[in-house]
Amino acid sequence: MFINAMGYYIPAERVPNEHFLELNGLTSEWIEQRTGIKTRSKAAAEEDAHTMGLKAIEDAISKLPYSVEDVDLIVAASYSPLDTVATLAHVAQREFNMPNAKAVYISSACSSLVNGLEIIEGYFAMGKAKKALLISSEHNTYYSNPSDPKAGHLWGDAAVAFFISKEQCKEGEAEILDIYTRGLGHIGKGPMGVCLKPKEDGITMPDGRDVFMHACKYMIDALEHITSTNNMTVEDLTYIICHQANKRIVANVAHQLKRDESAFLNNIEELGNTGAASTGLVMAQFEDTFKPGDIVGLCVFGGGYSSGGVLVKF
Numbered sequence: 001m002f003i004n005a006m007g008y009y010i011p012a013e014r015v016p017n018e019h020f021l022e023l024n025g026l027t028s029e030w031i032e033q034r035t036g037i038k039t040r041s042k043a044a045a046e047e048d049a050h051t052m053g054l055k056a057i058e059d060a061i062s063k064l065p066y067s068v069e070d071v072d073l074i075v076a077a078s079y080s081p082l083d084t085v086a087t088l089a090h091v092a093q094r095e096f097n098m099p100n101a102k103a104v105y106i107s108s109a110c111s112s113l114v115n116g117l118e119i120i121e122g123y124f125a126m127g128k129a130k131k132a133l134l135i136s137s138e139h140n141t142y143y144s145n146p147s148d149p150k151a152g153h154l155w156g157d158a159a160v161a162f163f164i165s166k167e168q169c170k171e172g173e174a175e176i177l178d179i180y181t182r183g184l185g186h187i188g189k190g191p192m193g194v195c196l197k198p199k200e201d202g203i204t205m206p207d208g209r210d211v212f213m214h215a216c217k218y219m220i221d222a223l224e225h226i227t228s229t230n231n232m233t234v235e236d237l238t239y240i241i242c243h244q245a246n247k248r249i250v251a252n253v254a255h256q257l258k259r260d261e262s263a264f265l266n267n268i269e270e271l272g273n274t275g276a277a278s279t280g281l282v283m284a285q286f287e288d289t290f291k292p293g294d295i296v297g298l299c300v301f302g303g304g305y306s307s308g309g310v311l312v313k314f
Helices: 017-024 028-035 049-061 088-095 112-125 208-229 247-257 275-285
Strands: 002-009 013-016 039-042 073-077 102-106 131-139 157-165 174-183 239-242 295-302 306-313
Touching (some): 002 049, 017 028, 028 247, 049 088, 088 102, 112 157, 112 174, 112 306, 208 247, 208 295, 275 295
Parallel strands (some): 073 102
Antiparallel strands (some): 002 174
């Protein structure tokens, strides 16, 4: 599979750590020390998961080497949707006139983007699609409770979009070499590690320590699995992009893998935890950094639990 174009959208507003002191008693220093976050992105009052997703698609379309009407599969992947019936996939189909596309919405918490890639891979393998659009738009601040001292200060908003084809469409396109996902609902706190029950409560994280511990372990597991399956080692990766949940998790992964932290690309310091969009968002933001032959490893961990990895060759 090949990435034909990538685009993203990040809201303009940044919420500093100081904002939370009166809300949940956490100091700026405490938040930064334990999460690495200094500010987080926040959607404006007139923005939502749909508007952000559409802007990310617009950004990607500006680089697309074929007509958007050629897309025959749309996958929206997130856990903080505006609407679970009129999904972002269907709204995008209408907005950009993709009449021949299948449109689906999937969620596997912060692993959703990688699971979305694997769904596209499956449609391609079955011969049911040739050109796909993957969108991940997270409106975390719509659901989060900033007064929650366990997780209210973590969340940021953003969207990312990828156009992906089964065959190469133009010279120099990045190739998705492999995708690996794994459900982990049977380990640790599993389905109770991170929760979002819209009618009852916002995004909650009852046991952050359990999430932290398993995220470190299973993002490493995903990277080691996907590299070994492709006759590589983690040392062969030019860059690594972890799910942007906590900068201490990234540092822990780097330490365990014996890789210098300079090999890890991040945006959490400025944007906070942008959920399922985060790994794709970092890759899109750093697109101009990558050189031909670079191999980038993405690894994710989602509440529920779930994990996954992706190998991309530029």
